[in-house]
Amino acid sequence: MPRRRSCRRGRGQLVLCAWLLAPVAAGAQxxxxxxxxxxxxxxxxxxxxxxxxxxxxxxxxxxxxxxxxxxxxxxxxxxxxxxxxxxxxxxxxxxxxxxxxxxxxxxxxxxxxxxxxxxxxxxxxxxxxxxxxxxxxxxxxxxxxxxxxxxxxxxxxxxxxxxxxxxxxxxxxxxxxxxxxxxxxxxxxxxxxxxxxxxxxxxxxxxxxxxxxxxxxxxxxxxxxxxxxxxxxxxxxRGDIRAWSVGAPVRIRMRFDSTTHVEILQSIPGMSKEDGFTAAYTARDADQAYRLIRLMYRFVQE
Ligand SMILES: [Zn+2]
Known part of the structure; x- marks a missing residue:
């Protein structure tokens, strides 16, 4: 089970990290x-x-x-x-x-x-x-x-x-x-x-x-x-660095140097063509988007 993150930033407030505040607190070591x-x-x-x-x-x-x-x-x-x-x-x-x-x-x-x-x-x-x-x-x-x-x-x-x-x-x-x-x-x-x-x-x-x-x-x-x-x-x-969000769902558009790559990717259900060089897909979130992007450029070849 993943450990709960010890640094959290609440809405409108700074929450200091447990590992800085309390040397004897659980997890602080x-x-x-x-x-x-x-x-x-x-x-x-x-x-x-x-x-x-x-x-x-x-x-x-x-x-x-x-x-x-x-x-x-x-x-x-x-x-x-x-x-x-x-x-x-x-x-x-x-x-x-x-x-x-x-x-x-x-x-x-x-x-x-x-x-x-x-x-x-x-x-x-x-x-x-x-x-x-x-x-x-x-x-x-x-x-x-x-x-x-x-x-x-x-x-x-x-x-x-x-x-x-x-x-x-x-x-x-x-x-x-x-x-x-x-x-x-x-x-x-x-x-x-x-x-x-x-x-x-x-x-x-x-x-x-x-x-x-x-x-x-x-x-x-x-x-x-x-x-x-x-x-x-x-x-x-200090809770002074924000995580970056692209929101959800995530519309992916990937432009290639050939039309062939885009054509092959149409075999993936839900994939579309924005134009001859650009494949597009709407993923439910950034996690699903990441896995698909990696597949699209690395594991699908012309
Ligand atoms: Zn590199």
Whole structure:
């Protein structure tokens, strides 16, 4: 059974977290329960597409950087006291982190065959979520390696909010009442996130072109993340960060680079065509929407 969330915000009032207020209260010894989804394009020190591909030059370096960056975030969390931390590998085949070198205080979810993809493991028992190493949505001209899901997706809308991966993940978290408290990635991604999220944010690089980046040194990125974790946890404890909601039901519109993909998707009952490139479906809520979106772009292929 999921643990009741210890940080709740009542209507018009702030409710402080049990894990801050009462060290001897039940559950207080556990500290906040935090979910970290980690992608690779936005990790500090990753500046080419090749680094993010398992067959590419310097992929091993990118894995090392990803692992070290997570450990910096985790160290900052535990520097403040006890916590429960789940790390979900969220890039490519979801087998990137050098997981035997992760801080042993975390649990780690590996492998991409999972219906909830980048948010697998996240539910209403968590107090907050962090999106680390993220990138901007498909089509952002200022983004580094910007995309949404796969290269075949050209746009995604949830109830008329145009979203990328961070938006779909935040909508899922929000439906379960979980606020996104920290994000990191390239400057275009952070600008995108600030458009709808109230989270602390760390810029790790700036795109020079869509596939080249001016990098901040990874050590500097880790230091900034450590400081941002502290601010994010302070704000979470004050009930000062809102979960993001797209409401319910959720109208999904997904635009593809070919008409064939949209045509194949018509086999799903309830799916319609908004135009030749755009499939549409009304899901009952953000949870159902998320599962279908993942199916649409990842498990249905031309
Ligand atoms: Zn990725």
């Amino acid at each position: 556990e500290g906040p329960k935090l979910f970290i989804s980690v992608d690779m394009e936005g990790i500090g020190g990753v500046g080419t597409g090749a680094m993010t591909s398992s067959s590419g030059k310097d992929y091993g370096t990118a894995r090392r950087l990803m692992t070290d960056e997570i450990n910096a975030v985790v160290a900052a969390i535990f520097a403040r006291g006890p916590a429960q931390v789940v790390v979900n590998d969220s890039h490519g085949d979801h087998q990137n982190v050098l997981h035997t070198e992760l801080d042993p205080r975390v649990t780690y979810i590996q492998g991409a065959i999972k219906p909830l993809g980048m948010v697998q493991g996240l539910d209403a028992s968590f107090d907050g979520a962090m999106f680390i190493g993220y990138h901007a949505r498909a089509g952002d001209p200022n983004g580094f390696l910007a995309h949404t899901g796969t290269g075949s997706v050209k746009g995604l809308w949830l109830n008329d909010h145009e979203v990328g991966e961070a938006g779909m993940n935040a909508a899922f978290a929000g439906m379960h009442g979980v606020p996104v408290i920290l994000v990191s990635g390239d400057s275009a991604f952070v600008a995108e996130a600030h458009g709808f999220l109230d989270a602390e944010a760390v810029v790790t690089k700036t795109a020079v072109t869509p596939s080249a980046a001016r990098l901040e040194h990874p050590e500097r990125v880790r230091a900034k993340l450590g400081a941002a974790v502290g601010t994010a946890l302070d704000r979470l404890a």
